[in-house]
Each structure stands twice: as structure tokens, then as C-alpha cells.
Amino acid sequence: MWLNANELESAIHYGRHEQNYNRYPDFLPHDVASAYQRYCQVTTPVMAVRGADEAIDLLIRTFCQPGKDKIVVCSPTYAMYEFCADALAIETLHVPLMEDNFALDTHGVIAAAKDANVVFLCSPNNPTGNPLATDAIIEVLEGTRHDALVVVDEAYIEFELDQSVASLIATYPNLVVIRTLSKAFGLAAVRCGFILADASVMEYVAKLIPPYPMPDSSATIVLEALSEAGLNQVRHMTQQLIETRQWFIGELQTLDFIHKIYPSSTNFVLLRAHPNDDLFAYLLQHGIVTRNQSHDPALRDCVRITIGCRTSMQEVVDVLRRYPSQS
Ligand SMILES: *Cc1c(COP(=O)(O)O)cnc(C)c1O
Numbered sequence: 001m002w003l004n005a006n007e008l009e010s011a012i013h014y015g016r017h018e019q020n021y022n023r024y025p026d027f028l029p030h031d032v033a034s035a036y037q038r039y040c041q042v043t044t045p046v047m048a049v050r051g052a053d054e055a056i057d058l059l060i061r062t063f064c065q066p067g068k069d070k071i072v073v074c075s076p077t078y079a080m081y082e083f084c085a086d087a088l089a090i091e092t093l094h095v096p097l098m099e100d101n102f103a104l105d106t107h108g109v110i111a112a113a114k115d116a117n118v119v120f121l122c123s124p125n126n127p128t129g130n131p132l133a134t135d136a137i138i139e140v141l142e143g144t145r146h147d148a149l150v151v152v153d154e155a156y157i158e159f160e161l162d163q164s165v166a167s168l169i170a171t172y173p174n175l176v177v178i179r180t181l182s183k184a185f186g187l188a189a190v191r192c193g194f195i196l197a198d199a200s201v202m203e204y205v206a207k208l209i210p211p212y213p214m215p216d217s218s219a220t221i222v223l224e225a226l227s228e229a230g231l232n233q234v235r236h237m238t239q240q241l242i243e244t245r246q247w248f249i250g251e252l253q254t255l256d257f258i259h260k261i262y263p264s265s266t267n268f269v270l271l272r273a274h275p276n277d278d279l280f281a282y283l284l285q286h287g288i289v290t291r292n293q294s295h296d297p298a299l300r301d302c303v304r305i306t307i308g309c310r311t312s313m314q315e316v317v318d319v320l321r322r323y324p325s326q327s
Contacts, residue, residue: 021216028206029214035226036179036194043200044169045070048222050213052155052180052193057084057121059176062208063117064090065148070116074108076127076296078104078153081120089255096298102128102262104136119144122153124160127293127304131163131263141172149201151176158184160237160265166196173198183267184238185225190218241267245307251317259301268306270299279303279323286319 003009029048037046037289049055052250060081061069066089066237067165073081075094082092093116095108101127113119119140132152141150154177166177177196181186192214195205214222223232249269252261257279260272270293273279279307280292290306293299307313 001222002054019216020168024211025214025216025219028212028225029219031220032192032214032219032226032310033162033304035223039226039231040166040179042166042196044166044196046200047182047195047197047205047209048214049193049195049209050154050191051182052078052178052206053080053084054191055178055193055195056080056151056153057088058205058208059118059149059151059178060084060088062089062205064088066090070114071147072112072119074104074109074121074125075305075322076293076298077120077122078155079125089321092255097125097128101128104132104140106136106139106143109140113140113144113148113150116148118283119148119150120153121150122155123163123165124154124265125158126155126266127268127270127291127302129266129268129270129301131160131265134165137165138168138172141168141175141310145172145174149174149176151178153178153185154179156266158234159242159267162217162266173200176201181222187221190221192218192222203254241307244310246311247310248307248313248317251313252320255320255323257323270302270304272299272302275301282323283316283319288316288319295327 005024007024008022011022030144032048033046036048049058051067062073070091070093071081071085072095081245085092093112095112097103097104097106109119121132121137125132137152150164152175154164157179165175169175169177174194178193181192197205201272213301245264249261252258252271257274258271259274267311280290283290291304293304
């Protein structure tokens, strides 16, 4: 008889749902974490969290003291690192990626890390689409091992799996990898992400994660996604998406008002249009919502387009072909 947690003993079934939700789920969802660990083929500790965004927040809160500590980010990159740091009164130091190919400025990062607690690297990087070279990440890990934790955000790694640095955690205990099921796995609404880290790091993160982080309904779906059948579906979809992406890039290359199409290892493409053209507004007028990156000086006239299914991308190409270019 479980009369210890003030739960309702007999479940109420709302609507047509048959499952019982009256009991608290696992204190920490260990079955989900071990399923993900099997998928990664690592022995490194894994923790399941509510999306990679919670992982970012958790890591900053665990390792930085408000009003005192700093993080390092390599811009242009995912905005959430700085956003979380701001909310927690942690200063963000920017070390820009190289202008031409968005590669890491390893010396810059190592120098900035002397003054910081956590370095965020995003690989493949959002919104530029390129993976960071493993050699460069190793150089940063070597150069920061006494100064800072290096968090590599692998939200898009399924689109270029051999670029993962997860296996390096065994060698570099200052490396933390974060993952998500929101992109290639197609489970953005389920809110599930993972932290992969050395036991010495995880010990501290575990102190700050709230209990019962994952609803039962989410855990059930995640376990199905990480089953053999689920993983086969993900691999198939990923392969298809990569083919569509390469086809789409090929079509873009025939359009002269597009100055540059950056190589992509993700499910999006970053492109730079002619300086006089407002591609984002034009696409929006035609009902196609993309991400305008022009607010970032390094990405002036850049638009980030998510790769959808083949018919959607065909429609984007058709609309682009009718673009009244001023070039
Ligand atoms: C989308 C994205 C995330 C957020 O993932 P969630 O698991 O949905 O919170 C984190 N990092 C990067 C780089 C992303 O693009």
C-alpha cells in the first residue's frame, strides 16, 4: 500500500486516456537516461532533462555564481546561452567565430576562459550550420582543463553523427555534451534533452535538477523513439532530410541574387542575399516564415531556412524563382 506521497490512490481517467497518471513518475527518469546512453554507445553518465534549453540553464546555475562569474560564447550562435546567463546575472564574453568560415578562434576562447566558468560551443552551430572541427574542440579542452567547463551543444548532431565529441568525455572530464530530441527525432513538443558528462560533473548538476523532471506521458514516447524501431525511423527521416537539403542547396545555387549559401550539417540552410534585397520580407509575403538573421552584424542580409519536406522546399524554390531581384 503506497500511502506515503499524498497522491490520489485511484486514478481518474479524463477524456479517452486510459493510462494512469495518479502516481509521481521516477524521481529522475533513469530508464530514459539509460536508453539514451545505449543509443550513444557510451559509458559516460547521462541525465534526461526537459529539453536542451533546460540543460543550458541547469549548467549555468550549477557552475556560475550570479553577479560574479562569466560564460564564453562564440557568436554568431544559439541565443539561449546568453539569454539564460542574463536572466541569472552572469556576464557573457563573446569570442566571435572566424568571419569567412565560422571556425573556432581557439586562442581567443582559451584566453577568455581564463576569466570564465563555462564555455558554450555549438556543433553543428546554429544558425551557421557548420560543425566545429574536432581538433579545434580538443585544443580548447586542453587549453581550458584547469579553468572552465566546455559545454558542446550537439542539438543537430544526428545530421552529421561522426562529428560528435561525446566519446571524448572519458578523456576530458571538463567536457559536457548536451543533446535534444527536438530536432532530428521530431519530438519538440515532448520536451526531452540530455546531458552527457563525467560523474564528477554530474554529481553537482544532480543537486540542482528539480525532482520528477519528466512527465510519464513524455517518458513513454521517448522510450519508443529510442527503441530499435524508433531509431530506424529517425535514421530514415534524417537521410531523407539530408537528400532534400542537398537538392534545395543545388536549386539555390542557380539563383543569382543569392550571394552565398553556407554549407550545412543540419536541418537548415543559412544564405546571404544581395545587400539590397529583403529576402526575409519577400518570403513572408508569400506565406513562408523563415528566420531573419540580419540583426547580427556578422550575418547581415542572412536568412536561415529550415528544411521541410520535399514539396514544401519545391514551393520555396518556386517562390524564389519569381523573386524580383534588384541586382
Ligand atoms: C533547438 C536548439 C536547442 C533547444 O532544444 P530543446 O531540447 O528543444 O530545448 C538547443 N540548442 C540548440 C543549438 C538548438 O538549436
